[in-house]
Structures are given as structure tokens and as C-alpha cells.
Amino acid sequence: MKPAAETGGGTPPVPPPAPQPASAAEKTTDPKRIIVRIHSAPPHHNAGGELALFSMLRPLAERGHRVEVWLSRYGKARDPYLLDGVLVVPLASRLDFGAAIRHADVVISQYENVPAAAALARGYGIPFVALAHNPAPVIFKNIAAGTTALVVYNSLHLQAEADAMFAERPKWTRPARSIIVRPPVFAQDYATTPGDRITLVNLNEAKGGGLFWKLAAHLPDRRFLAVQGAYGQQILRDLPNVDLIDHVAADRMRDEVYARTRVLLMPSHVESWGRVGVEALASGIPVVANPTPGLSEALGDAGIYAEANDLQAWIASIEALDDPATWQAASDRALQRSKELDPSEDLAAWVKAIEEL
Known part of the structure; x- marks a missing residue:
């Protein structure tokens, strides 16, 4: 998703969109x-x-x-x-x-x-x-x-x-x-080889930013990736096992986030769907999530669920994924769910x- 160069200052009327590249979609005879x-x-x-x-x-x-x-x-x-x-x-x-x-x-x-x-x-x-x-x-x-x-x-x-x-x-x-x-979510836009980090995207409180930093402090031997979000007050800390990066544009998420991620965390208090989780599924990345109605529907059986306020449940879920066979089974479920979506x-x-x- 890359913008064309911005046009000059201009006044009404708004210029029409430039001609589109050839597409597999058949053109309508009644454009709106x-x-x-x-x-x-x-x-x-x-x-x-x-x-x-x-x-x-x-x-x-x-x-x-x-x-x-x-x-x-x-x-x-x-x-x-x-x-x-x-x-x-x-x-x-x-x-x-x-x-x-x-x-x-x-x-x-x-x-x-x-x-x-x-x-x-x-x-x-x-x-x-x-x-x-x-x-x-x-x-x-x-x-x-x-x-x-x-x-x-x-x-x-x-x-x-x-x-x-x-x-x-x-x-x-x-x-x-x-x-x-x-x-x-078009899986081909996000699919990559998973990395080695435990990742949260958007560090505001509603997305579970507070829990993320508690997990990183309780698990100092594991590497975490903290990605600042597009909105909300970001909870920022400085821990030696956490890489903190700025907000990442959509067309860079695959290479800068998912290619570094082994497990994605979604401890959101409210989530009507959970796009980031679905993006991660495209790479077979296991997702540990708070079972909101939206996340439960989006992730289905591929999700690994822990209540947002249960720190020990999150720690246990992360530790269980240290086992290669357990991680691989979760990754297979993630890829299958990605196809279903x-x-x-x-x-x-x-x-x-x-x-x-």
C-alpha cells in the first residue's frame, strides 16, 4: 500500500484518479x-x-x-x-x-x-x-x-x-x-519466515501495554519486540531484553515486525476483530490473546487464550511455546486459520x- 506522489496545491474540482493498471477484476459498465x-x-x-x-x-x-x-x-x-x-x-x-x-x-x-x-x-x-x-x-x-x-x-x-x-x-x-x-488481510502481503521475538504491536493500555512490560520483566532470558502504535498513549519502558521501535507502516510490517516475531501477544481489553493477529497467522506465528469476542472469532482454534489480567497464564503460554513441537503445532494451526480467512x-x-x- 504505497501512495503515489502528492499532487500540487490545486483548487476544486478534485482531479480524477489516474488510470489504473491492468487488473484481474472485470471493469464495470456503470462506474459510480x-x-x-x-x-x-x-x-x-x-x-x-x-x-x-x-x-x-x-x-x-x-x-x-x-x-x-x-x-x-x-x-x-x-x-x-x-x-x-x-x-x-x-x-x-x-x-x-x-x-x-x-x-x-x-x-x-x-x-x-x-x-x-x-x-x-x-x-x-x-x-x-x-x-x-x-x-x-x-x-x-x-x-x-x-x-x-x-x-x-x-x-x-x-x-x-x-x-x-x-x-x-x-x-x-x-x-x-x-x-x-x-x-x-491478503496473506501474501504478510507471509514471511518467523523470527525469535515475543512481540506486542501498540503499547497503549487498552492493547495490553502494561502487561507486556510485566512479562518482559518476568522473563529476562527471552527477547521481546515492542512496536509503538498508531494511536493511544504509549506505555514506554527501558528493559535490556526489549527492542522498542517506532510505529511501522503497513507495507513494512512483514519485514520489520513479523520477520522478527516468534510469538505475537494480543492482551487487548477490547478488540472487535484483531487484524494484527490475522496478519501474524499468515506467517504461521502463534498468537496468544485475551479471549475477547472479536479475537476469539478472528483467531478461532488457532488462538492460544489467556485472560488479560492473569499474568501467570501469559507466562505459562509463552513458556509452553518454548517446546519446538508445541510451537510447530501452533504454527500449523495458524497457517490453516489464515487460509480459512x-x-x-x-x-x-x-x-x-x-x-x-
Whole structure:
């Protein structure tokens, strides 16, 4: 996922995406203008929700749709740039989002931008698509406000939580249609030969940063890798058996993180899916995880589970993987689960649903 060179300053209208390279995807005969509203985007912001979104937008661009992502927060980028055939328009470009959305065929949003994007789409009579990564009531209240054409859940458990929320609020209007698209991970982008480190990606408290440093202190004979995350207050320490590195962009994760990792830790307190864990599975890296509904669904039988507050359970899980036969069995399960999570069918259903709007 590498951006094309940023364009010059420019004023409206926004330039169309450059011609796309030849693709196995058959071009549509009815291209749509798809406007997406989110707060931040790769390559400057590499969180799971944004990476999943661009994995979903790429096949739409390959089909010949004009896909534009308009950012609502200031970031490092100032000028529009192309990423995987998708035009990204930073807030600092000062281009007119209101003018763009008036000419959209479909509007897509997620997280904090759902209320405003849904209202604009509703006002202009444009089909609105909400991507649901968590069961935040404020999002579902706005989804229920009237004209949401499609809700995309990232997991079965999140769909069940949303169904329960709608059942408890009979005055809320259920969206016309919903599908499940598990955060797409293309195994070939991440597969490598595992290394020798015990790794945590994102050192904030919600991701288990505190537990990570306790484990490293209790296991001084083992080598750890601490990767700073894209968001949240990072918990930083200085231990001789820990390599601490800065945030790593998505296209460098394979070589700079997974190629150094023997065991991945995911002691997240809350995790609606767990993209990092699925990326690690592609290399046969065993994942020790807190059994949140999302991680349990994502990792399945390949996961090794320990409660987030049970330090001894985490130590025992790591020590068990010292045995080569135990590690190999866990690695085999990881590779099998990676194959089961091939995103092709989910993405085909997603493209079909968008094109039917």
C-alpha cells in the first residue's frame, strides 16, 4: 500500500484518479462516484479500521469506480494523493467536501464521521453505507435515522450486538440491508519466515501495554519486540531484553515486525476483530490473546487464550511455546486459520452490494 506522489496545491474540482493498471477484476459498465468520509488514512495513519477500509476500497477502484476518501482531521499530508487507485483528499487541501458529496452516487463512512456523513447523504438523497467496527450507540442511532442503505459489520459477534441494540430500541429503524465483511488481510502481503521475538504491536493500555512490560520483566532470558502504535498513549519502558521501535507502516510490517516475531501477544481489553493477529497467522506465528469476542472469532482454534489480567497464564503460554513441537503445532494451526480467512468471498459480496445501490 504505497501512495503515489502528492499532487500540487490545486483548487476544486478534485482531479480524477489516474488510470489504473491492468487488473484481474472485470471493469464495470456503470462506474459510480463513491465518496468516503473518515478522520485519517494510510500511509500516515495505519490503524486497523483504516487498513481494512482501504482493502475494501481497492477492489472498487479496480472495477473502475471513482473512489475518493475525504479526511476530517488535519494530518501530515497537505495535497491530494493516490493510494491503491483511491484518491485521498486531506483536510489541509481546503477542497470543498460539500461540493463533492452533492455529486456522489454512494457515501461511505465509519467511526466518528458517521453522524455527519449520514445526515449529509440523507439530505441529498444519496445512499449511505456505514462500516461498523464497534457497537457505539451514537453510530447506530444515526444509522437508524432513516436512509442508511447498507451496514457492513466486521464480524458475526458485532452483528449480534447490533441486533440486540435494535431489539432494545424499537423506535430505531433497522437499516435496509447488512452484510459481514471481515477485515481483509491478503496473506501474501504478510507471509514471511518467523523470527525469535515475543512481540506486542501498540503499547497503549487498552492493547495490553502494561502487561507486556510485566512479562518482559518476568522473563529476562527471552527477547521481546515492542512496536509503538498508531494511536493511544504509549506505555514506554527501558528493559535490556526489549527492542522498542517506532510505529511501522503497513507495507513494512512483514519485514520489520513479523520477520522478527516468534510469538505475537494480543492482551487487548477490547478488540472487535484483531487484524494484527490475522496478519501474524499468515506467517504461521502463534498468537496468544485475551479471549475477547472479536479475537476469539478472528483467531478461532488457532488462538492460544489467556485472560488479560492473569499474568501467570501469559507466562505459562509463552513458556509452553518454548517446546519446538508445541510451537510447530501452533504454527500449523495458524497457517490453516489464515487460509480459512481468505477475503475473496467477503470482498466479492461487498463489491456486489455497493454496485447494487
